[in-house]
Amino acid sequence: NDLFLFILLNIVFLPATSAIGESCHATKPNMLNVHLVPHTHDDVGWLKTVDQYYYGDRNDIQHAGVQYILDSVVDQLLKNPDRRFIYVETAFFYRWWKQQSSSMQQTVKQLVNEGRLEFVNGGWCMSDEATTHYSAVIDQMTMGLRFLNETFGPCGRPRVAWHIDPFGHAREHASMFAQMGYDGFFFGRLDYQDRARRMIDKEQELLWRASDSLTPPMADLFTGILPNGYNPPQGFCWDQSCDDPPIRDDPDLEDYNVDDVVNRFLTIASAQAAVYKTNHIIMTMGSDFQYENANLWYKNLDKLIHYVNAQQANGIKVNVLYSTPSCYLQELHRANLTWSLKTDDFFPYADDAHDFWTGYFTSRPALKRYERISNSNLQVTCNQLEVLGGPVSRNGHFGEGDSQTMMKAMAVAQHHDAVSGTEKQHVANDYARRLANGWQHCQVVVSNSLAALSGSSAQRIYCDNLNISVCPLTESSKKFSVNVYNPLARPVTWPVRLPVNGTAYTVSDAKGKAVDCQVSVVPVSRATQEVRRNWGFAVNELVFQVQAPPLGYSTYSVSLVKDGPPPTSTKYNASDGNNSQSDQPSGAYIFRPNSSTPFIISQTAKTETVQNSVVQEVRQWFAPWVSQVVRLYADSRALELEWTVGPLPIDDSLGKEVITRLDTSIKTSEIFYTDSNGREVLQRKxxxxxxxxxxxxxxxAGNYYPINSRAFIKDDVDQLTVVTDRSQGGGSIHNGSLEIMLHRRLLYDDVRGVGEPLNETSNIFPEGLVVRGRLLLSLDPPPTAADTHRPLAQEMVLQPLLTFTDGNLNPHTQLEVSEEGENDRFSGLQAALPPAVHLLTLTQWDKDSVLLRLEHQFQSWESKVNSQPVTINLQKLFSTLEVLGMSELNLSANQWKDEMIRFDWKPQTGTGHTHTYSVNLMTIWPTVLQITFILDYMYKLFPTDF
Incomplete structure (x- = not known):
């Protein structure tokens, strides 16, 4: 079963009470109640960077200044206690809040306490749902919700999830929102055909059963589809960016228009009520970066409410009120109806017949990979090692470490115009810069932690370009050490490839004892030499397998002995918009190939092979800009496919979308499977x-789906699973085949707002971006396939971290210590966790508090062995922490679990019931239920040797 387990130490929460009901305006049961929701949608980067949006800079690109929106809204809320406003993006509000005086902060707290200013969603950003990994989404939600909880208490806790702009909606997101305690979820975008059918059947409000493993209603989430996306009804936009006429209510003036406004509004309200189920409807009164001059909106909304409600005296049964999503949801709950049940997701999204938003599943593949690497670095360094190394990790031999910089950068990167790849180029550069800056801060934490745990103060070297065989230390040094830190809660065996210039090396442990591993040297491929250009000069790669203990590290010494000098890739031509059916071109959002038949780059390939005791590989060149390596390591569970694509040629004035396609004899019957945000798996047809x-x-394009970590095809005999190293788009267009889109370069804007084509270049690659990645392929019998691909996907997301020290720099490094000195091997766990249990998060919460997330990672139907319940003794879990006590929290760690009360909703089909369970103080059963704990702990000064 799906399960998240959380452990939190020594944190204080206010009681989870709520005054939502008391703050809502009264409704009228015998009338149509129209809930007006004033709001702004503030992208955490899109056409402008986060900073530019906040300060109102670069208004030549887009007029938007978030600080002025918040200033203006607060001022206007104070002028009329009936007014309401909702705010979403904590990343912006956090900045604004820090700049306010204490008196203004008290004023805002009062507005929040009275329900006049309501936070919805509450994450650091409004995350994308197609290209994000669930671990990063949970982190960014926790960051935003923690700030609101600590600043405003229970009145600041959002009760409604609000994803009005993401381009399709993932089932795993709904599951997470339910487990975070939200009463409901509202969004604006769904397939145009889906919406048309739901309008007819009055199913635009539904109950989403978002897990096939969790017992209902644990992952049930009431879901509402907003009538106008997130915009106001046509003709009723009163922002400074709008052109609609204001309400002119002086009858002595020639342009008096109250009657016209009221009649148009009543017509719109009646039409909307006809496609919804209750006598309550919601209208979003706002849009992108609106309310910078909130007086314009509120002055006209006050008049609208007054003049429409005045018609009640004439028998018009319409009641208009200021409202919030929570107040609207409360009325729907009071209606006590049954709701249609949904168990799949809302992908892919199309807003017209030829306009499928499936291109962004792959757009900016380099940024998507960098975000995934950064997530791994955050979990490994700023989080795990900060905890395991103790207080010295934050301020030790190598200076003062900082985890917050990386946490905020990763949180911003989850935004639906960030990792999605749908931003302008200069904004994408800014996201990458923030991640790079966060990693620099994290490196100090890593160095301090490893120094404390190992007893070595040697300078740590970080080689971030090993994927293109660049590492100055290993290329030049005759003697160096490699520290391999494993962030998983089970031991791993991992292939290490290091750029070198020698032809023979020995590998031993930190005390000089030869380790039991095979070592080989292979030449650097021509493709790698071309990609790295003049960055590195290694002619060979040293290849050997390393073993690292759970949540720990192993250290290896490398010494120079002798010096010295699968499937084919295909491409689609992207649509330029010129054909008889539609003029829609491919772009950052839209995928629309010119033909349903891909163009084969080459029927033949230039090939060379490398074979030794460690690795066998076939290197293939299909064109100057497309190559791949098919690689199999000794004792590996999977075949590795390393692809290198770019610069995509555009001399023919056509954009390109490059895929790799795997054709098999598996009888798929047009069915395949993809993951949802890296978590559960859904069937596609x-x-x-x-x-x-x-x-x-x-x-x-209409058969492409997001693939966050894996996809597979199967029949009764075989299952082919592909594990990806980043979020990508893919599908099974032909029976027995599975294709993954690797890279895109386009020459036209797809007219979805970004205003520039997806034509990536860089200073290093001015002729077009080159991207390299890896796919892991495994072929297993279906009953045991999950036992293979789940761990493979974990290893791809949370890869071991390699750090290096030069043996010639310091006589007291790991390579030269006495027998009783260096700890060359360490595990943060007393024993490895069972295969069914994944350690998702281990992070410092405050000075004496640690947040731990464990999860049962197998779905209920996936594995005969690993889908069973597992018992864990928390008291005997860690080697450096002694657990003294615990209390339970929810998924986002902002509520006590026993105080988390959600609305109960009745499905039209299926069942809904609560699940009871019992928990021993120090033992948990992950498959029973999601559990969260606060643990009291004591740090052990001397780590236990593994």
Whole structure:
């Protein structure tokens, strides 16, 4: 079963009470109640950077200044106690809050306490749902919700999830929101065919059962589809960026228009009520970066409410009120109706027949990979090692470490115009810069922690370009050490490839004893030499397998002995918008190939092979800009496919979308499977949607889905699983085949707002970006396939961290210590966790508090062995922490679990019931239920040797 387990130490929460009901305006049961929700949608970067949006800089690109929005809204809320406003993006509010005087902060707290200013969603950003990994989403939600909890207490806790702009919606997101305690979820975008059917059947509000493993209603989430996306009804936008006329209510003036406004509003309200189920409807009164001059909005909304409600005296049964999503949701709950049940997701999203938003599943593949690497670095360094190394990790031999910089950079990167790849180029550069800056701060934490744990004060070297065989230390040094830190809670065996210039090396442990591993030297491939250009000069790669203990490290010494000098890739031509069906081109959002038949780059390939006791590999060149290596390591569970694509040629004035396709004899019956945000797996079927009859208009793009970590095809005999190293788009267009989109370069804007084509270049690659990545392929019998691909996906997301020290720099490094000195091997756990249990998060919460997330990672149906319940003794879990006590929290760690009360909703089909369980103080059963604990602990000064 899906399960998240959390452990938190010594944190204080206020009681989880709420005054939502008391702050809501009264409604009228015998009338149509129209809930007006004033709001702004503030992208945490898109056309401008985060900083530019906050300060209102670069208004030549887009007029937007978030600080002025918050200033203006607070001022206007104070002028009329009936007014309401909701705010979403904590990343912006946090900045604004820090700049306010104490008196203004008290004023805002009062507005929050009275329900006049309400926070919804509450994450650091409004995350993308297609290209994000669930671990990073949980982190960014926890960061935002923690700030609101500590600043405003229970009145600041959002009760509604609000994803009004993401381009399709993932089931795992709904599951997470339910486990975080939200009463409901509202969004604006869904497939145009899906919406049309739901309007007819009055199913635009539904109950989403978001897990096939968790017992209902644990992952049940009431879900509402907003009527106008997140915009106001046509003709009722009163922002400074709008052109709609204001309400002119002086009858002595010639342009008096109250009657017209009221009649148009009543017509719109009546039409909306006809496609919803209750006598309550919601209208979003705002849009992108609106309310910078909130007086414009509120002055007209005050008049609208007054003049429409005045018609009640004439028998018009419409009641208009200021409201919030929580107040609206409360009325729907009071209606005590049954709601249609949904168990799949809302992908792919199309807003017209030829406009499928499936291109962004792959857009900016380099940024997508950098975000995934950064997530690994955050979990490994700023989080785990900070805890395991103790207080010295934050301020030790190598200076003062900082985890917050990386946490905030990663949180911002989850935004639906960040890792999605749908931002302008200069904004993408800013996201990458923030991640790089966060990693620099994290390196201090790593160095301090490893120094404390190992007893070595040697300078640590970080080689961030090993994927293109660049590491100045290993290329030049004759003697160096490699520290391999494993962030997983089970031991791993991992292939290490280091750029070198020698032809023979020995590898031993830190005390000089030869280790039991095979070592080989292979030449650097031509493709790698071309990609790295003049960055590195190694002619060879040293290849050997390392073993690292759970949540710990092993150290290896490398010494120079002798000196010295699968499937084919295919491409689609991207649509330029010129054909008989539609003029929609491919772009950052939209995927629309010119043809349903891909163009084969080359039927033949230039090939060379490398074979030794450590690795066998076939290197293939299909064109000057496309190559791949098919690689198999000794004793490996999977075949590795390393691909290098770019610069994509555009001399023919056509954009390119490059895929790799795996053709097999597996009998798939047009069915394949993809993960949801790296967590549970969903079944997909070609040209099919579970909840409506699909009229397919784009046979390729309309069958692409997001792949966050893995996808597979299977029959009764075989299952082929592909594990990706970043979020990518893919599908099974033909029976027995699975294709993954690798890289995109486009020459036209797709008219979805970004205003520039997805044509990536850089200072190093001015002729077009070159991207390199890895896929892992495993072929297993279906009953045991999950036992292989789940661990493979984990290892791809949380890879071992390699750090290096030069043996010639310091006689007291790891290579030269006495027998009783260096700890060359360490584990933060007393024993490895069972295969079914994944350590998701281990991070410092405050001075004496640690947050731990454990999860049962297998779905209930996946594995005969690993889908069973598991018992863990928390008291005997860590080697450096002694657990003294614990209390339970929810998924986002902002509520006590026994105080988390959610609305109960009745499905039209299926069952809904609560699940009871018992928990021993120090033992947990992950498959029973998601559990969160506060643990009291004592840090052990001397780590236990593994």
């Amino acid at each position: 070609k040209d099919f949607r579970p909840t409506w009859h699909l009229k397919q208009s784009e046979p390729i």
